[in-house]
Amino acid sequence: MSLYAVEVEDLHLRIKGVEILRGVTLRVRRNTLFVLMGPSGSGKSTFLRTLNRLIDFVDGVELSGLVKVLGQDIYSVDPYDLRRRVVLVSQEPNPFPHMTIYDNVALPARLNKIVRTKRELDDLVRWALEKVMLWEEVKDRLKSYPHALSGGQRQRLCLARALAAKPEILLLDEPTANIDPVNTIKIEESLKSLRDEVTVIMVTHMPHQAVRVADHVALLHSGVIVEEGPAMEVFMSPKKEVTNEFLRGAL
Numbered sequence: 001m002s003l004y005a006v007e008v009e010d011l012h013l014r015i016k017g018v019e020i021l022r023g024v025t026l027r028v029r030r031n032t033l034f035v036l037m038g039p040s041g042s043g044k045s046t047f048l049r050t051l052n053r054l055i056d057f058v059d060g061v062e063l064s065g066l067v068k069v070l071g072q073d074i075y076s077v078d079p080y081d082l083r084r085r086v087v088l089v090s091q092e093p094n095p096f097p098h099m100t101i102y103d104n105v106a107l108p109a110r111l112n113k114i115v116r117t118k119r120e121l122d123d124l125v126r127w128a129l130e131k132v133m134l135w136e137e138v139k140d141r142l143k144s145y146p147h148a149l150s151g152g153q154r155q156r157l158c159l160a161r162a163l164a165a166k167p168e169i170l171l172l173d174e175p176t177a178n179i180d181p182v183n184t185i186k187i188e189e190s191l192k193s194l195r196d197e198v199t200v201i202m203v204t205h206m207p208h209q210a211v212r213v214a215d216h217v218a219l220l221h222s223g224v225i226v227e228e229g230p231a232m233e234v235f236m237s238p239k240k241e242v243t244n245e246f247l248r249g250a251l
Contacts (some may be wrong), residue, residue, distance in 0.1 A: 005030045005169050005199040006051060007068040013046060016060035020046045022223040024065070028216070031195055035214035035231070036203045037246065043223040044203035048171045051201070052086035053079045070168055084112055087167040091174040093154035095146035095161070102142040104157055105129060108165035128160040131193065133186045152183020159187065163198075170194070172202040176209065188213050207247050211235055219243050 006028040013021040020043045028034045038044050049055040050067060053074055067074045069086055087108075095104045105125045108114070115121045125142075129135040134156045138149070146154050155175060162170060172191075176184040191200055191213055204210055210217050210231065217235075218228035219242070227234060227243045238244050 002068075002071040003029055004068075005032075005070060006201065007066070009066040011047075011050070011065035011067060012063070013043075013050060013055070014060075014062040015046075015058060020223055021050075024220070024223070024225055026218060026225055026228065028199065028201060030199050031197075032215045033191055033195055033200045033202070033213055035210040035217045036201065036220055037207060037210050037217055038203070038205065038220035039246065040205055042220045044205075044220055045173050047220065048088060048173055048201065048203055050074075051169070051171060052083045052088060054083070054088060084165065085167055086169040086171060087162045087165050088171040088173065089155075089158050089162050089175055091177050093151055093158050093178075095149075095154050095157050097146060100143050100145055101138050101149070101157060104146060105160050105164050108161060112165060114164075114166055124164055125160075128164040129157075131163055132156040132160045132190045134160060150180070150183070152179035152186075155179050156183060156187060156190070159190065163194075167198060169199045169201065172200065174204060175202065177205075184209075207235075207249070219246055221246070 004027045008024055008026045011021050011024040012019065024047065036044050036047065046055065051069055055061055056079065069082065074082060099107065102125055105128050106121055109121055109124050115124055126135060129138065134153060137153065141148065146157060149157060176187055194200060214231040217231045219226045221242055227238060227240045234243065235247065238247060
């Protein structure tokens, strides 16, 4: 088994002729919290959606280079199986409004037949909600609907739903960009507790967030990886001026 959850070599990606990613080469070790930093419009979200082939749903995409996930070329495997193993949580909280809190979390396990009994399903739902520090807040209202939750709680519910799918890689697209500081801290603490269970790849435009959570970081700027390495090494001794500018908030 490869040491790396993700291996990308010379990835170029265009959308309707506009080059978004320009020769990206990157490796992400298994069971790490990897943060891809960069200013808005640098190609971070596009990169994430390439890893589980959600980019396939975008019109006018042209892609070249090699992308291997969990040791396999992403275009040599079934995309639905890939998305079961590599799950994305988007920036906007998007729980299913017509489903209860319980059913939102339970849905992936039911669809993928992860558990066999109601007791196992109950245990999985509780485990996922505990992992995102939401269990104590919702345990008495599992039959309520997500509209009763705050925006930050809804985002943690979406994270719990993703975890209940038992993915091998969790992709997070600016997961705290639109929520309050209290829920942001809870999400960050949850992510740090997941290192031994799943590989986490998160994108952010906030360097201070990367400082708090990352094991390893890379800076993506204008579609190019400018710098990457162990988090503290990059933050304490950046090698490139553009990295310095980003860390200072100048980009």
